[in-house]
Amino acid sequence: MWRRVASLSSFLSSYSTSFVAQTASRLNTWESLTTRIAQQANGFIAPKEKTPFITFVLGGPGSGKGTQCIKIVETFGFTHLSAGDLLRREIDSNSADGAMILNKIKEGKIVPSQLTVKLIQKGMESSDNDKFLIDGFPRTEENRVSFEQIIGIEPNVVLFFDCPEEEMVKRLLNRNQGRVDDNLETIKTRLKVFEALSLPVINYYSQRGKLYTIRARGTEDEIFEQVRPIFTAFEACHVSTMILSIQLC
Ligand SMILES: Nc1ncnc2c1ncn2[C@@H]1O[C@H](COP(=O)(O)OP(=O)(O)OP(=O)(O)O)[C@@H](O)[C@H]1O
Numbered sequence: 001m002w003r004r005v006a007s008l009s010s011f012l013s014s015y016s017t018s019f020v021a022q023t024a025s026r027l028n029t030w031e032s033l034t035t036r037i038a039q040q041a042n043g044f045i046a047p048k049e050k051t052p053f054i055t056f057v058l059g060g061p062g063s064g065k066g067t068q069c070i071k072i073v074e075t076f077g078f079t080h081l082s083a084g085d086l087l088r089r090e091i092d093s094n095s096a097d098g099a100m101i102l103n104k105i106k107e108g109k110i111v112p113s114q115l116t117v118k119l120i121q122k123g124m125e126s127s128d129n130d131k132f133l134i135d136g137f138p139r140t141e142e143n144r145v146s147f148e149q150i151i152g153i154e155p156n157v158v159l160f161f162d163c164p165e166e167e168m169v170k171r172l173l174n175r176n177q178g179r180v181d182d183n184l185e186t187i188k189t190r191l192k193v194f195e196a197l198s199l200p201v202i203n204y205y206s207q208r209g210k211l212y213t214i215r216a217r218g219t220e221d222e223i224f225e226q227v228r229p230i231f232t233a234f235e236a237c238h239v240s241t242m243i244l245s246i247q248l249c
């Protein structure tokens with residue numbers, strides 16, 4: 001379960017603007033942090049629940065989000081929750097919302113946020129991990145706000161796979177996974193939805209200094225080499241914090 005007693009990484013994750021600023025902030029707040037660790041160790045402060053490390057993975061249809069998520073999972077041990085996969089599973093399970101979800105996906109439109117967020121929440125709660133890649137979400141401002149209201153946590157990192165439209169279309173038409181939305185008509189709608197509804201969310205996170213833009217053209221491995229340093233840096237920060245915590249005990 002991700003709702004566990006706090007470790008140091010949980011309250012570190014709440015000091016955030018851009019990654020550089022985050023790192024600097026973490027170093028600058030060392031002193032108050034160490035005081036707090038010492039207090040916690042002495043039982044002065046009741047430990048708070050552990051906040052998971054959340055990465056939102058955004059990008060247009062076919063930009064390679066799912067492909068890169070597999071690599072991030074293999075290398076950094078995240079749990080991958082793809083909003084699209086969760087919705088497709090809901091259709092396959094013959095749930096009451098299945099028909100409505102299928103229609104939305106066929107049309108390339110967005111499913112009501114509450115439903116998607118509840119599926120993500122279930123995925124998080126049934127995992128032992130505390131590091132999540134939430135792929136294809138938030139697709140709209142409504143998605144974003146709904147996540148904040150229901151889950152009550154902000155992402156630590158937002159990845160944006162920035163890929164030219166013609167490349168995305170080519171990839172989708174060659175995907176061959178039998179998806180009902182991999183046809184030219186639906187792809188056109190999905191691209192419009194991306195531009196009108198998803199780009200504002202990407203801009204929102206850019207303004208908050210959380211966005212990491214990846215140039216999503218080239219081989220899968222070349223693209224992953226842009227992703228790797230982002231998580232390596234977070235990992236290094238986490239390890240040094242743990243060392244400090246051990247030294248204080
Ligand atoms: N760098 C790449 N070069 C060429 N093809 C790629 C690359 N990355 C992914 N692909 C292929 O492009 C297709 C779409 O990739 P993927 O499913 O990862 O995209 P996505 O962003 O998750 O799309 P969607 O939003 O539709 O779920 C897949 O067939 C995948 O194998």
Ligand SMILES: Nc1ccn([C@@H]2O[C@H](COP(=O)(O)O)[C@@H](O)[C@H]2O)c(=O)n1
Pocket residue numbers: 061082083084085087104105106108109110111112116135136137138139143181190
């Ligand atoms: N936040 C989301 C994510 C997805 N959908 C619907 O699922 C379709 C497929 O999503 P992929 O991420 O697998 O491409 C998408 O076109 C939407 O219809 C959604 O509604 N909300």
Ligand SMILES: [Mg+2]
Pocket residue numbers: 065066082084136
């Ligand atoms: Mg995908």
